[in-house]
Amino acid sequence: MGEIVFRGGLNEQDDINVDPQECTAGYNFELGIENSHFRPRKPFDLIDTATGQINGFLQLIKVDGTKTTLVHHGATVSQWDGSTFTSKGTVTADSALRGTYWPLDDELIITDIEKKTVVQNWDGTSLTTQTTGLGADLYAKYGVVHLGRVWLGNVKAGTDTPHLVVASALENPESFDTSQRAVSGTFATGSEAFFMHSPDLKPINGFTVFKNQLIMSTEDGRLYKLTGTDADSFSWVDFYGSSAAVGDESIANTGNDVIYMRKGGVIESLRSTEAFGDVETDDLSRWIRTSTEELSGADIVYDQVRQKIFFFVPSSNKVFVLYKDMLQSGLSPWSVYTTRHSSNFVSTAVTFMQSPSSTDRFVYWGDADGKIYQMDGVGASGDAGDSDIRTYRRSAFIEKDENTSIEGRVRYRRISSGTLKIQPEWADDYQIALCEVPLEAPPDGDYYNGSAYYGGEFYYNAGFYFSRRISTKGFSPVGKGPGFYLHTTVESSNDFDVIEINDEAQRIKRSSV
Amino acid sequence: MDFITGLNRLLRTERIIKGDDDDITTFDDTQHQADIELAQIAIQNELVACVADRLIGYEEATATITSVASTTTYALATDFVRFAGKQPMLYDTTNNRQIFEYRGGKDALELDIPNYASQTGDPFAFYFEPDSTKKISLYHTPDSTNAGKVYTYRYEKDVSVTTSTATIPFVNDIEAWQFITAASRRFRFMREKLDPGNLDQDPIWVDSRATLAKLLRHKNPVKLYGKRYS
Numbered sequence: 001m002g003e004i005v006f007r008g009g010l011n012e013q014d015d016i017n018v019d020p021q022e023c024t025a026g027y028n029f030e031l032g033i034e035n036s037h038f039r040p041r042k043p044f045d046l047i048d049t050a051t052g053q054i055n056g057f058l059q060l061i062k063v064d065g066t067k068t069t070l071v072h073h074g075a076t077v078s079q080w081d082g083s084t085f086t087s088k089g090t091v092t093a094d095s096a097l098r099g100t101y102w103p104l105d106d107e108l109i110i111t112d113i114e115k116k117t118v119v120q121n122w123d124g125t126s127l128t129t130q131t132t133g134l135g136a137d138l139y140a141k142y143g144v145v146h147l148g149r150v151w152l153g154n155v156k157a158g159t160d161t162p163h164l165v166v167a168s169a170l171e172n173p174e175s176f177d178t179s180q181r182a183v184s185g186t187f188a189t190g191s192e193a194f195f196m197h198s199p200d201l202k203p204i205n206g207f208t209v210f211k212n213q214l215i216m217s218t219e220d221g222r223l224y225k226l227t228g229t230d231a232d233s234f235s236w237v238d239f240y241g242s243s244a245a246v247g248d249e250s251i252a253n254t255g256n257d258v259i260y261m262r263k264g265g266v267i268e269s270l271r272s273t274e275a276f277g278d279v280e281t282d283d284l285s286r287w288i289r290t291s292t293e294e295l296s297g298a299d300i301v302y303d304q305v306r307q308k309i310f311f312f313v314p315s316s317n318k319v320f321v322l323y324k325d326m327l328q329s330g331l332s333p334w335s336v337y338t339t340r341h342s343s344n345f346v347s348t349a350v351t352f353m354q355s356p357s358s359t360d361r362f363v364y365w366g367d368a369d370g371k372i373y374q375m376d377g378v379g380a381s382g383d384a385g386d387s388d389i390r391t392y393r394r395s396a397f398i399e400k401d402e403n404t405s406i407e408g409r410v411r412y413r414r415i416s417s418g419t420l421k422i423q424p425e426w427a428d429d430y431q432i433a434l435c436e437v438p439l440e441a442p443p444d445g446d447y448y449n450g451s452a453y454y455g456g457e458f459y460y461n462a463g464f465y466f467s468r469r470i471s472t473k474g475f476s477p478v479g480k481g482p483g484f485y486l487h488t489t490v491e492s493s494n495d496f497d498v499i500e501i502n503d504e505a506q507r508i509k510r511s512s513v
Numbered sequence: 514m515d516f517i518t519g520l521n522r523l524l525r526t527e528r529i530i531k532g533d534d535d536d537i538t539t540f541d542d543t544q545h546q547a548d549i550e551l552a553q554i555a556i557q558n559e560l561v562a563c564v565a566d567r568l569i570g571y572e573e574a575t576a577t578i579t580s581v582a583s584t585t586t587y588a589l590a591t592d593f594v595r596f597a598g599k600q601p602m603l604y605d606t607t608n609n610r611q612i613f614e615y616r617g618g619k620d621a622l623e624l625d626i627p628n629y630a631s632q633t634g635d636p637f638a639f640y641f642e643p644d645s646t647k648k649i650s651l652y653h654t655p656d657s658t659n660a661g662k663v664y665t666y667r668y669e670k671d672v673s674v675t676t677s678t679a680t681i682p683f684v685n686d687i688e689a690w691q692f693i694t695a696a697s698r699r700f701r702f703m704r705e706k707l708d709p710g711n712l713d714q715d716p717i718w719v720d721s722r723a724t725l726a727k728l729l730r731h732k733n734p735v736k737l738y739g740k741r742y743s
Binding site for chain 2: 405406407433434435436437438440472474475476477479
């Protein structure tokens with residue numbers, strides 16, 4: 001008996017390279033190393049709406065556990081508790097603020113991707129301009145904390161110097177120096193502030209810390225990592241040429257790796273790049289090159305809780321999602337999220353942070369209308385509470401032993417009602433017949449209310465006795481041929497769980513095309 | 514038993530519908546579309562075989578034609594197969610008058626009365642019209658005086674089934690069940706692409722047909738055999 005399971009993700013390569021458990025097209029399906037079912041992604045929830053475009057999220061969690069969340073919307077930076085916005089200051093309207101935690105003073109150092117707002121400071125109460133010790137206002141695109149210093153990349157202090165990195169004095173973020181260059185400058189202790197420029201003098205477009213290494217990317221240049229221990233010894237070591245990230249926020253620390261997108265939409269693993277150079281082992285996008293080859297950047301955010309790496313691409317109305325736990329499975333770890341909601345995943349800011357009102361952590365994103373959304377939501381009515389989710393997969397090509405039709409059964413769990421649309425795209429046939437298989441919910445039962453009370457003949461949750469029971473439905477679509485692609489679709493705001501699809505008439509075997 | 518009920522029974526017999534599957538409610542159901550289409554054909558073909566084997570005959574029905582001034586040709590009932598009885602006849606219930614086919618039909622009428630088609634008056638015969646649908650024409654063509662007459666006729670009607678609500682032509686359920694059993698075997702032969710010519714060697718199909726034939730007996734079988742000695 002042939003069967004189709006759904007363990008693998010999207011694989012756009014030639015049929016010969018597609019595992020039967022993967023799909024050759026699809027979106028909005030969930031993956032996981034323990035999952036082989038056809039399941040939808042969770043909906044995203046609309047959490048709140050601010051005035052003006054959402055330009056950034058910042059969150060300070062102090063040592064004592066005190067948490068403050070800032071939202072940069074329009075020209076305002078407000079403290080947000082999940083339902084109320086309290087203005088804490090104004091900045092240039094089209095800035096895009098980003099924060100990095102400075103542990104010594106338990107505060108955020110705030111930079112601006114657009115370099116239109118000077119470096120700020122948030123201590124949990126007040127938003128102030130960061131003291132820098134420079135004679136001019138300091139603007140910085142990127143900021144990280146590394147080896148006890150605040151490092152600012154792609155800066156402007158009077159003159160715009162996008163290729164420049166300025167590092168604060170050791171343990172003192174209020175002391176910067178744009179006159180003393182690392183190594184060649186004059187340093188008494190090596191703890192002084194200094195500057196460095198990118199070796200290729202190209203603008204810096206990526207900055208992150210990974211395993212106690214500072215990684216920098218330059219525009220159309222390459223990746224560099226910092227070596228050395230103090231102002232007298234710091235220098236940049238480069239990776240191979242054309243290894244640089246594209247876009248302004250296309251590099252992200254994912255715990256045990258750094259993922260970045262480079263030219264041509266190639267998504268790479270820094271760890272593999274470092275070990276193997278520019279070879280296919282480091283190309284994480286090799287399964288989905290057709291979809292990513294036109295991309296010129298993405299906002300990358302890593303969900304540590306759910307082990308998913310999101311690539312928000314506003315220009316494509318999609319979010320590419322890499323399931324980290326699938327990377328060693330040999331199967332494609334990719335899904336693609338789309339939405340029928342009016343937001344269309346056109347994000348203006350993304351982040352991974354704690355909920356303002358709890359300690360749960362999620363990916364949040366905002367849009368041009370001031371709306372704030374939370375991925376992996378709990379809503380029961382689809383995306384943002386009003387849009388069904390269309391979950392779709394197209395299988396690898398499946399050969400049939402003879403020129404016969406399909407006589408199949410769907411095995412699923414009773415969670416909620418819906419319709420599974422099965423469409424075999426037959427070779428040698430012009431039609432794609434539609435077969436609608438109803439997925440049924442558990443039957444109704446008695447619920448605690450009115451005359452139904454716990455005890456006696458009623459028991460709490462009696463109605464859920466059949467919930468998640470395994471059930472089967474047969475199907476026999478018209479058409480036949482030497483093989484087919486199987487399209488499976490569910491459009492619903494409800495959860496569903498299709499375990500497998502069997503062809504009882506014929507053994508399904510992997511295509512030998 | 515209607516067509517869709519019989520089809521559901523066939524699909525359950527053949528384990529197409531099983532477990533959690535619901536009955537088919539419409540022939541447009543896409544979930545089992547391929548099997549529904551095949552099952553419909555299997556039932557229809559089995560019905561044809563039963564009629565051809567004279568297991569069941571055509572059913573009798575009545576219909577009417579109402580004469581219209583200057584209208585010669587009238588359509589017969591859509592399920593008309595042939596006139597019932599020994600002789601085709603239209604009966605004018607109001608005037609208690611019978612109208613029979615013109616002896617020799619339209620060909621003879623053409624030769625006997627060249628201007629038959631333009632003669633009007635009180636119809637006293639009819640003839641068949643060779644057409645793609647079943648029609649008869651009245652001779653004479655009714656005039657205004659003779660318009661509005663209602664002619665009744667008995668006919669044998671087609672017992673085939675096409676719509677989901679069409680009745681499978683068996684009087685009671687056990688006959689219909691047995692028929693479906695035979696149709697199920699025919700369905701299996703078609704589905705598995707076996708030679709339908711070998712159906713009469715399938716013991717289950719043969720047994721189903723034999724049982725159906727016994728059920729369709731109109732009279733009780735004779736209980737006594739041999740001579741009675743008074």
